[in-house]
Amino acid sequence: MDLPPHDFDDISRKITTTTGGLPLAIAVIGSSLQGKSKTSWKVTLQKLKSVPNREVFNKLKVSYDMLEAEQQEIFLDIACFFIGKDILHPSYMWKASNYFPEMELLVLTRKSLIKITKDLKFWMHDQLRDLGREIVRCEDINFPENCSRLWEPEFALEVVQRKKVSENLKVIEIYLHEKDSRLLEMLKFEEIDYSIMCKLARGLRMLRTMALIDSWIAKLPKTIGGLESLLELDLTRTRIRKLPASIGNLKKLRKMSMLQAPIKKLPKEIGGLESLLVLDLNYTKITKLPTSIGKLKQLEIVGVIGTMIRELPNAIWMLKNLKVLNAGYFVKIWREKFQVKFRVYLFLGGYSYQRARLGDCPQL
Missing domain, CATH: 3.80.10.10 (Ribonuclease Inhibitor)
Structure with missing residues (x-):
């Protein structure tokens, strides 16, 4: 298995952390950085912290596209607003929208798109959070207020x-x-x-x-x-x-x-x-x-x-x-x-x- 040079260990760990430890994201980004200079690694890390890597975005979006419309809406709500928040009140909101949050959250959990902690709060990998927010941002790139x-x-x-x-x-x-x-x-x-x-x-x-x-x-x-x-x-x-x-x-x-x-x-x-x-x-x-x-x-x-x-x-x-x-x-x-x-x-x-x-x- 290919490993980064020894003096790349620190930035390698940072990139791994920024991707949320997602194997798919690590594989895609690792392949793109193979043989690149340390400066390129640092630039990639900064890009990951701001906007999702396009290739990773497209790969991860496959899982999002396979969701039903109600599941997509709930995923975007969590990514934009409810990470670290209690699941109770958002569930009221989703029920009022004629969604079935108990079932939809179970699907999102099984697909590893979200996690629910022991104290019943939402948790999501940073990369998946960025995916959700990027999807919303792409609704109107030129006029984000829309x-x-x-x-x-x-x-x-x-x-x-x-x-x-x-x-x-x-x-x-x-x-x-x-x-x-x-x-x-x-x-x-x-x-x-x-x-x-x-x-x-x-x-x-x-x-x-x-x-x-x-x-x-x-x-x-x-x-x-x-x-x-x-x-x-x-x-x-x-x-x-x-x-x-x-x-x-x-x-x-x-x-x-x-x-x-x-x-x-x-x-x-x-x-x-x-x-x-x-x-x-x-x-x-x-x-x-x-x-x-x-x-x-x-x-x-x-x-x-x-x-x-x-x-x-x-x-x-x-x-x-x-x-x-x-x-x-x-x-x-x-x-x-x-x-x-x-x-x-x-x-x-x-x-x-x-x-x-x-x-x-x-x-x-």
């Missing part, structure tokens, strides 16, 4: 600010950290305001996920209700204090997070979210839940930890699909009101209680 997925926060922000959002867009993610001072400065004066958000909400019938985590957005336009295909809305740590009544028009929405946002009140129209499964209001400034929450018949998980809520509306106890209730220790839970027929896990001030043991709860 692609179906925007996963780079800085570029996604630029597209939104320039109002170049395409009707083909399915997922957009703007996730900013404090260290991104330049991006935060760009958002400081609410440059994502009505004019831009209205553009997002107008005509984007395909948009499934909107994540505006850590952005400086302080208000959503009424036209947000026009995102008829939206499945997930993540407003974690935004500056939003109020939701428009039109939020109730998001009939397909499966998950909504307002975690650590300064919102004080939910509109009664929240009851229109007939497909909602997860409602995360943890550490908001909400003091009371509207009675219309009882209309959320599909709701499975509710989080109100760290809020000023001290008593829950009677209607919440009639939610037959409720499985998890994350509530603060000071929330009053009345046993006679608790009529949920299925097992529910209560988390109160760091303690958890199963439905079958509600009598052990000191507040019951």
